[in-house]
Amino acid sequence: MNIIVCIKQIINSIINQESNNKRYGLNPFDEYALEESLKVKDMLKAKIIVITMGTPDAEFILRYSISKGVDEAILLTDNAFKGSDTLATAYTLFKAIKLINNYNLILCGKQSPNGNTGFVGPELAEMLNIPHITCVKRIKSINNTVVIVDRLLDIGSEVLESKLPVLLTITKGDNISRLVSVKGRILARKASIKIWDMKFLNMESNRTGSLGSNTHISKKDENNKQKNKEIFTGNASSIAVKIVDKLLENKII
Amino acid sequence: MNNFLKEIWVYAEQHYGKIDKVVYELLNKSRKLANKLNMPLVTILLGHKIRKKAKQLIIRGADKVYVLDDVICNDFKDDVYANILLKLIKSKKPELLLFGSTLIGKSIAPRIAANIEAGIISNCVAFKLNYSSKTNFEKISFITTNKYEGKKEITTVTISKNKLKIVVVKPDTLIDRVLQNRTGNIIDIKLKDNEIVSKIKSLNIKIKQQTEMSSNIIVSGGRGLGNEKGFILIKQLAKAIGGTIGASKPPVDLKWISNNFLIGKHNIVSPKVYIACGISGQMKHMEGVNINNDTIIIAINKDPHCKIMEIATYAIVGDLYKIIPEIIKEIMFRRTNKINNVYKK
Numbered sequence: 001m002n003i004i005v006c007i008k009q010i011i012n013s014i015i016n017q018e019s020n021n022k023r024y025g026l027n028p029f030d031e032y033a034l035e036e037s038l039k040v041k042d043m044l045k046a047k048i049i050v051i052t053m054g055t056p057d058a059e060f061i062l063r064y065s066i067s068k069g070v071d072e073a074i075l076l077t078d079n080a081f082k083g084s085d086t087l088a089t090a091y092t093l094f095k096a097i098k099l100i101n102n103y104n105l106i107l108c109g110k111q112s113p114n115g116n117t118g119f120v121g122p123e124l125a126e127m128l129n130i131p132h133i134t135c136v137k138r139i140k141s142i143n144n145t146v147v148i149v150d151r152l153l154d155i156g157s158e159v160l161e162s163k164l165p166v167l168l169t170i171t172k173g174d175n176i177s178r179l180v181s182v183k184g185r186i187l188a189r190k191a192s193i194k195i196w197d198m199k200f201l202n203m204e205s206n207r208t209g210s211l212g213s214n215t216h217i218s219k220k221d222e223n224n225k226q227k228n229k230e231i232f233t234g235n236a237s238s239i240a241v242k243i244v245d246k247l248l249e250n251k252i253i
Numbered sequence: 254m255n256n257f258l259k260e261i262w263v264y265a266e267q268h269y270g271k272i273d274k275v276v277y278e279l280l281n282k283s284r285k286l287a288n289k290l291n292m293p294l295v296t297i298l299l300g301h302k303i304r305k306k307a308k309q310l311i312i313r314g315a316d317k318v319y320v321l322d323d324v325i326c327n328d329f330k331d332d333v334y335a336n337i338l339l340k341l342i343k344s345k346k347p348e349l350l351l352f353g354s355t356l357i358g359k360s361i362a363p364r365i366a367a368n369i370e371a372g373i374i375s376n377c378v379a380f381k382l383n384y385s386s387k388t389n390f391e392k393i394s395f396i397t398t399n400k401y402e403g404k405k406e407i408t409t410v411t412i413s414k415n416k417l418k419i420v421v422v423k424p425d426t427l428i429d430r431v432l433q434n435r436t437g438n439i440i441d442i443k444l445k446d447n448e449i450v451s452k453i454k455s456l457n458i459k460i461k462q463q464t465e466m467s468s469n470i471i472v473s474g475g476r477g478l479g480n481e482k483g484f485i486l487i488k489q490l491a492k493a494i495g496g497t498i499g500a501s502k503p504p505v506d507l508k509w510i511s512n513n514f515l516i517g518k519h520n521i522v523s524p525k526v527y528i529a530c531g532i533s534g535q536m537k538h539m540e541g542v543n544i545n546n547d548t549i550i551i552a553i554n555k556d557p558h559c560k561i562m563e564i565a566t567y568a569i570v571g572d573l574y575k576i577i578p579e580i581i582k583e584i585m586f587r588r589t590n591k592i593n594n595v596y597k598k
């Protein structure tokens with residue numbers, strides 16, 4: 001069984017107040033995806049490859065994955081990848097997976113907190129011409145031909161069986177991340193990370209990065225402006241009079 | 254893909270014959286856009302035993318409804334739905350295609366986008382037209398929102414020329430507006446035998462009890478209620494105001510109220526008015542409340558410094574057990590005295 005897990009680095013702005021450093025970390029949904037892949041490896045003979053497209057410092061999340069039990073890690077990095085929208089991201093991952101060319105199962109996170117689209121997984125599946133299932137809480141069972149999963153729906157939940165290969169996007173289930181062993185830590189330090197650039201992937205520059213993107217961000221605002229906030233304090237019955245005035249004013253009642 | 258059909262398409266999501274509320278909001282929003290651009294508004298309805306629902310789409314703004322009523326669409330399957338839509342889209346080439354930001358919309362829209370190399374936008378809340386170009390899409394931009402680490406970001410996104418535009422629209426108002434005297438065409442589409450086959454099989458499906466939290470006014474209770482009796486008060490306030498109830502996680506964990514009322518990431522609500530009683534407003538809870546510029550948040554809390562008080566439109570500082578009964582009393586008082594004529598039932 002060959003499993004590929006796509007992971008993404010995110011910036012936690014839990015800023016260290018002294019150094020003002022941004023902290024890099026792994027998308028929490030990818031942490032769940034990683035754990036699901038490791039659970040499969042616990043059950044049967046499997047090889048797990050993680051790939052990420054990102055800046056060179058994304059090496060950190062790759063080594064972290066190896067410390068948890070992943071076998072191989074690939075970093076897709078090139079200045080030309082910068083500014084990729086979801087389709088350009090998916091296409092770059094697709095080219096890398098085509099090179100690996102040997103997979104039964106692909107796992108992605110359900111979404112990632114900064115772009116928050118959740119599009120990359122289904123897009124990648126379409127490019128690879130394999131089925132996909134989003135919002136999977138757990139892999140219930142798997143063999144060399146089929147996988148059975150629990151997936152969330154807006155209206156409830158469902159147990160689905162899919163033929164392999166399939167791409168799953170993983171959400172939180174009981175996939176709490178395992179602890180790193182001492183051996184894992186050593187392996188992670190020693191592991192060699194494959195680094196692939198655009199040329200290696202044999203890509204046209206108009207299919208990745210901002211050049212290869214069909215969507216363009218033109219303006220970004222952070223909206224923290226306080227609406228005319230009002231504070232009510234004091235005696236309960238006088239508060240009630242004032243707030244009911246507001247309810248009427250806003251045609252709420 | 255060039256030479257697009259000048260039509261706006263809306264995917265009419267349904268679950269076992271029931272049209273999702275987000276579709277009505279989408280129709281309401283896109284009807285206005287269609288009028289401005291002078292283009293037909295078309296909806297696609299896939300399902301089983303759903304043909305009679307097509308009328309519901311027409312009276313809410315659709316000019317044309319494509320219906321596929323087929324047993325293969327009974328259960329939602331990502332690959333089946335995406336492939337059927339793809340066939341239709343490829344044969345007609347509409348320029349703008351809208352999906353609701355539901356689990357289903359977010360699963361099939363990107364799949365379609367990848368196949369036809371469209372531009373795809375997520376978390377859209379509004380369309381912006383440049384009026385000098387009223388008759389084409391070139392100058393349309395999309396306002397999107399995203400919450401990142403508790404902060405709301407608003408981003409304007411555009412799509413390259415000559416690309417089909419797929420936009421996944423976030424439900425916010427859940428406005429359901431029925432229009433007067435509307436007519437439209439219903440066009441049946443049929444599949445050939447074995448035209449669509451799925452690699453996915455449903456083994457078992459559990460449908461959760463529908464909660465009535467899609468209401469415009471939600472009164473929620475949190476740990477600050479102190480015990481399960483607190484929800485009696487919450488229900489009374491909801492009844493007086495004409496809303497429904499909700500809860501944060503502690504009351505659910507403590508079994509004061511059923512899990513169906515939990516508001517959070519897995520149960521996102523979009524009320525116009527959110528009344529949080531004894532809720533501190535932590536991120537895990539607020540992830541479940543879609544807030545836009547018009548949302549009114551009323552917080553009743555003892556602690557003037559907790560998070561919910563920071564974001565509240567009206568922050569009421571005090572003991573909820575003293576304040577809520579007074580508010581209910583005051584509402585009743587105004588009703589019976591008709592002091593104010595503005596109120597509507």
Ligand SMILES: Cc1cc2nc3c(=O)[nH]c(=O)nc-3n(C[C@H](O)[C@H](O)[C@H](O)COP(=O)(O)OP(=O)(O)OC[C@H]3O[C@@H](n4cnc5c(N)ncnc54)[C@H](O)[C@@H]3O)c2cc1C
Binds near residue numbers: 110
């Ligand atoms: C505010 C904002 C709005 C945006 N809006 C849009 C938009 O409307 N349309 C659009 O096309 N793009 C948009 N983008 C760009 C988009 O966020 C990036 O393309 C990003 O690289 C991938 O999308 P995501 O973060 O949404 O990933 P998601 O699709 O949410 O991520 C899901 C999973 O895909 C995999 N994955 C995603 N990125 C990588 C990666 N680099 N390497 C390996 N695996 C990965 C991971 O498994 C991840 O868990 C936006 C970006 C921002 C910051």
Ligand SMILES: Cc1cc2nc3c(=O)[nH]c(=O)nc-3n(C[C@H](O)[C@H](O)[C@H](O)COP(=O)(O)OP(=O)(O)OC[C@H]3O[C@@H](n4cnc5c(N)ncnc54)[C@H](O)[C@@H]3O)c2cc1C
Binds near residue numbers: 476501541554571574
């Ligand atoms: C993995 C995970 C997932 C979670 N998912 C969710 C989720 O989906 N939804 C969710 O809601 N939470 C979720 N939580 C929990 C969340 O982090 C918070 O703990 C929770 O939302 C807090 O609930 P609360 O505001 O009711 O309680 P508290 O934070 O304890 O706040 C109680 C408030 O009541 C006030 N108060 C007390 N007595 C009175 C009184 N008599 N009158 C007025 N005010 C009073 C206090 O000042 C306080 O502000 C999750 C947590 C984890 C770890």
